[in-house]
Amino acid sequence: MCYLLIGNISALISDDCTEPLVDAFLRVYLPDGRHPMGAHPKKDILNGPGQLTAGQVEAKRDRLLAETRLDEKGNYMLAWEQLHLFTEPLELDICLRHMPEQADIRGMESHYHLTTTVPQWKRSGQQYVAAYAYILPVESWRQIRANYGTWIIAGTVRRLHAREGQAQLKVEAYNAGNHRLLGCARTDENGRYQLRFSKKQLTSRLMLVGERRNVSGPDIYFKVYRDKQLLWEEEAQIAAMPERKGVRPCSMINIIMQDVALKKTSGYVPGWLSNWAVSGRKSSLVSH
Incomplete structure (x- = not known):
């Protein structure tokens, strides 16, 4: 069975103004075993993302399920095959390498954990589809931009x-x-x-x-x-x-x-x- 996760990742500039996370990488990880079946852990989106160390990123590498690059509007589409009905929580992380105005700059990679959530899967033909959007709070985005x-x-x-x-x-x-x-x-x-x-x-x-x-x-x-x-x-x-x-x-x-x-x-x-x-x-x- 094919699973398709679609959505958008953006950041607040003010209460009514956002910008997309252009060229960032979204990574989806399998659960780490701490969450029992049926549990629906969710990270409060208003708390903002948590920065990950290089060691933390390496420690979860074996659990990586899929990854993709966000487009110029911050949209993404992730697909993977799974033999059983997928009800486990997923970890969503973001990897940044530059800001939109720094397209010629590489090497400053930073990683952030966005959320742990159970997507609301809907059957569509031969696949299950779910949508998930995340908006970084302005305080978090201001600090990330300052770092860059x-x-x-x-x-x-x-x-x-x-x-x-x-x-x-x-x-x-x-x-x-x-x-x-x-x-x-x-x-x-x-x-x-x-x-x-x-x-x-x-x-x-x-x-x-x-x-x-x-x-x-x-x-x-x-x-x-x-x-x-x-x-x-x-x-x-x-x-x-x-x-x-x-x-x-x-x-x-x-x-x-x-x-x-x-x-x-x-x-x-x-x-x-x-x-x-x-x-x-x-x-x-x-x-x-």
């Missing part, structure tokens, strides 16, 4: 007094410390963007191997384009705002643009936490 020295910033671009997001715009993030481009992304049809960068884009001081787990985030400011036309840009000083200073590996920055025709100011204006006055084509921004 990478960042993801997500949010929505809107105009002031408009509820709709601004679609098909290019968002660029800059490091206020050296004014270098960190990364860019396009907004989707709802005005949402996800922008990624790694410690390569930061200063050499932050790229020291010994600082890998303690890399502080950059202070950032944004520019927004439609095609090649610059629609709006911020003064670098806006990076001093609390939500822009030392951004964490998983951060949400919602951008609200408002066109103004004010004279350029030399410093902060009243209500600087929500408005920044600039001249010419520049506009004001509110970040949440």
Whole structure:
């Protein structure tokens, strides 16, 4: 009898925003004998994954049932043959080798135990099929990204007094410390963007191997384009705002643009936490 397990593995960036675990490896293990038949042990998904040592991974190698690579959307499909009705709990682990923006990097392999669960198998023709999805909590994903020295910033671009997001715009993030481009992304049809960068884009001081787990985030400011036309840009000083200073590996920055025709100011204006006055084509921004 063939067993087919399908599903998705992703991670939370915020309460309503996720990213898939691209190119990660999902491994399914047979039970280790500690769980009796009929038991349904489950790991609370909200507790997050537990990191495994190399010794722990090696110790369970003989129990490996199947493994596969997640696709660009975090989807997976695993199949194996089994002679009897499979009711044992399964262990699901994930193996990471790089973040999506580090496709050219290999060698930093990390392993995490996701859950121990009994899939709800349904008979379909000559096979049993079950589905299982797992979402890593934002705290866990933030720490994992920090270990790899990478960042993801997500949010929505809107105009002031408009509820709709601004679609098909290019968002660029800059490091206020050296004014270098960190990364860019396009907004989707709802005005949402996800922008990624790694410690390569930061200063050499932050790229020291010994600082890998303690890399502080950059202070950032944004520019927004439609095609090649610059629609709006911020003064670098806006990076001093609390939500822009030392951004964490998983951060949400919602951008609200408002066109103004004010004279350029030399410093902060009243209500600087929500408005920044600039001249010419520049506009004001509110970040949440």
